[in-house]
Amino acid sequence: MNAPADTTRLGYFLGPHGVQGGVKVYVLGDPQQLLALPRVWVEGQGWLRVRRTEALAPGAVLHLAGITSREAAEALRGLNVYAADADLPPLEEGSYYYHELRGLPVRDADGQPLGEVRDVWDSGHQDLLVVSHAGGEAFLPLQAPYVLVQTGESGRPQAIALTADAPAGLLGEGAEEA
16 A cells, blocks of 8 residues: 555654554654644555654654554554645745655756656655656755755745756766766
8 A cells, every 4th residue: 555645754653652552653854743743644554543642752652543552553663654745734934845845857057957856765864866867767965065955936945956066977977988
């Protein structure tokens, strides 16, 4: 069962918290994003209503409808947790969700198109853009000062731009010459 369209992966379940069905979540990003969600989509389970949330560093604890025992919470260990993009709380100006980067054009320093963002991966210390381009697909570090998220008048992301200082070969160009 794949996650529905227009959802964003928030993290994954670590295991039970307490004896009444609470489940610890490893959160990708800011755990505060989970605290006001009305529902989450759980891999293999579908949509579940959120009864209650608790902040628990470094993530959060979710109490979900139908999960009322430690054993039921244990069965969720390792499953991915998603939120409907529309349910995510608004962000302060200058901040954005990863799902807002999907589908954006990737341009070089001169504004020439290089590809399109297919996905964003949180890979620990380095977030990666998955970029489809003429040569296939590549991982592009989402890292200043080489990669900039350009915003429009609304303040929302409009494009990804490589700076003039970006190292050559970030999207695999030149690999066929080696």
